[in-house]
Amino acid sequence: MKAMELSKEIFDNIKKCAPVVHNISNYITATDCANMTLACGGSPTMADDPEEVEDIASACAGSVINMGNTGGYFTESMLRTGLINNKVHHPVVLDPVGAGAAKHRNEVLEKLIEKIHFSIIRGNVSEIKFVGDKSSSANGVDAAEADLATEDTVYDIAQYAMRLSKAMDTVIAISGPIDIVANGERAYLIRNGHPQMSRVTGTGCMLSSAIGVFISANPEHILEAATVCISAYGYAGELAQKKVESEHAGTGSLRMYLMDYMSNMDQETFAKGAKIEEVLLAE
């Protein structure tokens, strides 16, 4: 499978270039996102002032636009960040936090999707479905009714993700009990992670920042780099939760151990824990 075959190169490239990644984040999870960027082997710049995001972002290897904070000048900063990355051909991640939850937020999202070409959009299944309906309702993409990917629904959702990816020309990553990463031809299903991770705030945001590091160092292999990242991150969560349980600890410790395991993650550890399945687009 291509994701596994490329995994050594993907980790090596991060080590080689230690990419500086620009994040437009939010104050709830920004510290954790910056620390996760470092843990993955990148270097974070969290500048959000519209007066400087273009200077900053163009000097970085890529950007992550996290829609957590839509207030004040953030929408303008997101737009400028996306546009400059498109101009200099650097990868840019969109995390459509809370898509669908409020009208204003949805308008921001529409504007971003309309004006910016994203390398990858990562969210939970509800967020991604909202992205899909808004951006491609004309082509009749019809999402599965179930909200969370289960063994019963995951293959349908994967087909949905591939069609959406094709329609939007962006890699689509759907987080959930089974993660899905898709381009217009193939999807990877990832069976890593632990349900307790959802009891720590920002595990989604941190994952998007991690993806920023992986794809900024591997811009030729967005699909595979994101897949390896998501699987490695999920495996780090499994190891962290195992340690939490052995110590009768709680979610505070889980948050810290997730960071610990990601900061020590390498291709060998990843290969031991990765549970990835490949699926092709049905004609």
Place this chain on the structure above:
Amino acid sequence: MKAMELSKEIFDNIKKCAPVVHNISNYITATDCANMTLACGGSPTMADDPEEVEDIASACAGSVINMGNTGGYFTESMLRTGLINNKVHHPVVLDPVGAGAAKHRNEVLEKLIEKIHFSIIRGNVSEIKFVGDKSSSANGVDAAEADLATEDTVYDIAQYAMRLSKAMDTVIAISGPIDIVANGERAYLIRNGHPQMSRVTGTGCMLSSAIGVFISANPEHILEAATVCISAYGYAGELAQKKVESEHAGTGSLRMYLMDYMSNMDQETFAKGAKIEEVLLAE
């Protein structure tokens, strides 16, 4: 005692409804507040954009308004959040962070208290006294001179809290060496917690967020739910500090263990550690 009798129901209700709680927070403690909300069994939404707080808050089970950040559009967001909660009859917590510390902050506080009916106001004794003097100076409420509740002053402060609660029609929670939670008829004195907790930033903010979870799941029993929450939180702090001392660790670990113990808190553990005394309003 009613607080103890209801405690099983209070914990059960949180488990049953896992309330989504909206927090208007501040960037110093927002991560910890969100994680504490999760640790208590709730689910946090930290939206602060005035354009969307009404959409978001009305879809939640309750809101916590933390006055830590009064800059920019925050005052407007707090007002809108409070008003929409009043409209849909959901519980809303006020944490008057830094009340009395600066003129501008005091003006924000006055506006909030004037326009919004809060289910509970929680702060340290200085903050609560400032709330009291501003809102009820006409009725001659006269606070004790001592600033911190000691065994000598706590009963006087409890009477003050009950009178203030009656005058403002809101539950009053005063944090300190001995915590006090009062409505217009009765007060609970809580002798849990550890002085070292004040060496971790945001322990007050996190407690307000925790109260948000407890009362959103128990809107019929604001007084008792807040009391159980504050006692459980204090006990978690005691257990955390005990672990810190056994490991010769420090305040970084204390912050994490507090989260750990709250994430594992249940009625059985609470009942073992709770130190609550009931006091009635003197005629």
Place this chain on the structure above:
Amino acid sequence: MKAMELSKEIFDNIKKCAPVVHNISNYITATDCANMTLACGGSPTMADDPEEVEDIASACAGSVINMGNTGGYFTESMLRTGLINNKVHHPVVLDPVGAGAAKHRNEVLEKLIEKIHFSIIRGNVSEIKFVGDKSSSANGVDAAEADLATEDTVYDIAQYAMRLSKAMDTVIAISGPIDIVANGERAYLIRNGHPQMSRVTGTGCMLSSAIGVFISANPEHILEAATVCISAYGYAGELAQKKVESEHAGTGSLRMYLMDYMSNMDQETFAKGAKIEEVLLAE
């Protein structure tokens, strides 16, 4: 050496006055800065609203202006904070985060340096060089070409720091593999710390906040208090990393143990670990 001789007094003064220190921070590192202020024995106030910073700052023992966030009203808040501190003769720290990285940021920096007299400016060597070139290019200060202080370049950089300190009438602290703290007559070289500390976000910001505590309690000895602080902080980092390695942990744990060791730091521990060398200005 004066820094060592004064160290007992420096720690004692912190314990005696437990200074309340005002920080204008940024949402990436604010939680950690507040917790570090507490860990050092101070008490943090993180107010950033321009409407209240003068009230707040003048009631504190000193302020730390961290330039991490230049958006919105932050520049105005920094200016007001600096000016009021100058007016009431309280110490004020500048952390010129990202100086040189973007035009807008540089303009903010120039304005701050022009209008405010800082007690100490702390940054990495690139930031400090940018501060130097802007503020003193007329006097031909010519920095070494190497960016990081090594055993080969550190004495040249120390001379640069002393000349810059003299020209700007402020203590200059340069963080790096070897830290340098200089006034116009002497410089201290500090060989504490661990390279892994740079894998945790905000270790620079936290250090600036720690310096805020040390100099606010020791305004008569800015140079020595900052030196003791930086050495103690570096030593805490060494101890933290040692613990991380013994536990096969990672950067999440490193962040926490750094806080733990600083919260337990005292003069005895400091004296055991401090590696400080004194250098005089060459004529």
